[in-house]
Amino acid sequence: xxxxxxxxxxxxxDRPVDDVGLGRDDCPRCGGLGYVMPDVPMTDQRFGRAVTxxxxxxxxxxxxxxxxxQMSQLGPLQHCTFESFAPxxxxxxxxxxxxxxxxxxxxxAYAEEPKGWLLFKGGYGCGKTHLAAAIANVRLAxxxxxxxxxxxxxxxxxxxTYAPSSAVSYDQRFEQVRNAPLLILDDLGSHSHTxxxxxxxxxxxxxxxxxxxPTIVTTNLDLESMEPRLRSRLAxxxxxxxIGIKAPDFRQSIQQAQSNLSTLSLHRDKRFDTFHLRQQxxxxxQQDNLKRALQLAxxxxxxxxxxxxxxxxxxxxGKTHLAAAIANxxxxxxTAVLFVVVPDLLDHLRAAFNPNSGAHLDQRFxxxxxxxxxxxxxxxxxxxxxxxxxxxYQLFNYRYSARLPTVITSSVPVDELDPRxxxxxxxxxxxxxxxxxxxxxxxxRRRR
Numbered sequence: 001x002x003x004x005x006x007x008x009x010x011x012x013x014d015r016p017v018d019d020v021g022l023g024r025d026d027c028p029r030c031g032g033l034g035y036v037m038p039d040v041p042m043t044d045q046r047f048g049r050a051v052t053x054x055x056x057x058x059x060x061x062x063x064x065x066x067x068x069x070q071m072s073q074l075g076p077l078q079h080c081t082f083e084s085f086a087p088x089x090x091x092x093x094x095x096x097x098x099x100x101x102x103x104x105x106x107x108x109a110y111a112e113e114p115k116g117w118l119l120f121k122g123g124y125g126c127g128k129t130h131l132a133a134a135i136a137n138v139r140l141a142x143x144x145x146x147x148x149x150x151x152x153x154x155x156x157x158x159x160x161t162y163a164p165s166s167a168v169s170y171d172q173r174f175e176q177v178r179n180a181p182l183l184i185l186d187d188l189g190s191h192s193h194t195x196x197x198x199x200x201x202x203x204x205x206x207x208x209x210x211x212x213x214p215t216i217v218t219t220n221l222d223l224e225s226m227e228p229r230l231r232s233r234l235a236x237x238x239x240x241x242x243i244g245i246k247a248p249d250f251r252q253s254i255q256q257a258q259s260n261l262s263t264l265s266l267h268r269d270k271r272f273d274t275f276h277l278r279q280q281x282x283x284x285x286q287q288d289n290l291k292r293a294l295q296l297a298x299x300x301x302x303x304x305x306x307x308x309x310x311x312x313x314x315x316x317x318g319k320t321h322l323a324a325a326i327a328n329x330x331x332x333x334x335t336a337v338l339f340v341v342v343p344d345l346l347d348h349l350r351a352a353f354n355p356n357s358g359a360h361l362d363q364r365f366x367x368x369x370x371x372x373x374x375x376x377x378x379x380x381x382x383x384x385x386x387x388x389x390x391x392x393y394q395l396f397n398y399r400y401s402a403r404l405p406t407v408i409t410s411s412v413p414v415d416e417l418d419p420r421x422x423x424x425x426x427x428x429x430x431x432x433x434x435x436x437x438x439x440x441x442x443x444x445r446r447r448r
Contacts, residue, residue: 027055074140074148080133082108089247099246100127106243107131111138114182114214119234121219122245123335124304124372124405128218132184135216139182147180151201152191152403158200174200178207182214188230189221190305190403192429202229209233220304248334261348261368264331264339264375267324272298275321278438286438290318293436297322300407300432301329304373307399307406307424307431311414316440319409320377326407327375338371342379346388365391369398373405379421380412393420400424 025032030053038046087104089097103120110118111134118135120128136146149157154177161170177183183204191197206229208215223231223242234240277290293310300308308326310319327337340348345368352361368374379392397420399406408425410417414435417425425431 024055027053029053030055074133074136074146077129077133077148078137080130081137082111082134085127085130085134092247096246096248099244103127103131103243103245106241107135110216111135114139116212117209117215117217117234117240119217119219119240119242120245121221121242123220123248123333125335126245126247128245129186132186132216132218136182136184144181146182146184147177148184148186150186150190151188154185155191155197155200174203178204179213182216183208184216184218186218187403188217188219189226193227198227198229202227205230205233209236209239212239248336261340261345261364262338263341263344264324264327264337267320267339268328270321270324271328272301272325275318275325276441278441282438289437293318293322293434296432296434297326300405301326304330304335304405306403307408309408309410309425309431309433310436311410311412311433312436312438313411313413314440315411317436317438318441319411319436323375323377323407323409327373330373335372337373337375338368339375339377340368341377342392345376346391349391365395369395370402370404373407374399375407377409379408379410380417389418389420392418396421396424400427400430403430 030036034053034056036051036053037048038044038051040046082104085104087101089100092100107118107120114135118132120132122128133148136148139146158170158173158177160166161168161173188201191201207213217234219226223235226234234242272294275294277287277294279287282290296308297310300306310322312319324339327339331337349361349364349368352364398404414422425433
């Protein structure tokens, strides 16, 4: 083994040797081994540690970029560029236009010179993920490595290394993540809040914070809602630039074109403040059950996280009122909502087969699947044809996998639900399933 003088250190990686190939046979420094022992004093931390020889640095960097690309989720976001972003928005108020343009300019400047951290904060569909992906696409075009990943998926990547069949060890993958030249964590806050998940995220944040490695985070949460250790890093304005985006959902204009599908306009009177808890009518246990349903609905309307299923064995006991109250609250906050009765939804999808239909089936179905908030009212009364069951499963599976906020009401007994749909609705990590145990409002007289 030969030694590399300190004057050549700039031509090689000063990290320990990895597994990527061998050096060139004619390399005068390593003689083809691919690594060298740097000629440094004993007090230097690199003393006695084999490091990558400069002759194979290109292969090493290429391998690392390939590994990051495999983990990254930029494939479906290749269209998210600065050119395809509309910095003036669509029908925005003047202050919202100015705010969005400032966010665009700040992202563009960061793409040209990534330094420090960026925190994009805003509601669903406001453009924060598009801007983060646009930055990533610029850096990739410059030949630089980027890891763009949804936060829950990142945690899944780390967990997967525990499997015996994993091709990489946990330590290897964790190093890839925390040392990524540019790390973009999309949708922070949508992950599971287990102690393990919180600890892993803190370790990544803390490592990159201490080394001031370029990092971008997108979230729809307020800082006050975050785990304290993460909040302490993101709140440091010496390193982190927080960019709040005020624009409502960009997809709202698409949603407005669905006015013949959404029936939320028929439920404008159904709000949280008009929901009757029936204190003078119901026994205490049923009052508590109804109050709990209201609390769950209000929490969901505030957080817009996961799924909420309101189930009962009867009709007229408040399920639709609570679902509509959520939808009205969310829409008033500037996020588009699709509220639809399930049998009507299936009728609309069937109608799309008609050549004279104004919307193709694929287009209509895509609009439903990707709605920022979807409220499916009265699941279970639809025609139980194979086609209907398959469409509902496709809809459920897409929104479950994409972690899109969804509210479902149903009067079907729990044990009679379609097993494929039930498997999604009964997942406690993503869905709250609540049974209303109160009788119908209809025909009931309040006791004086």
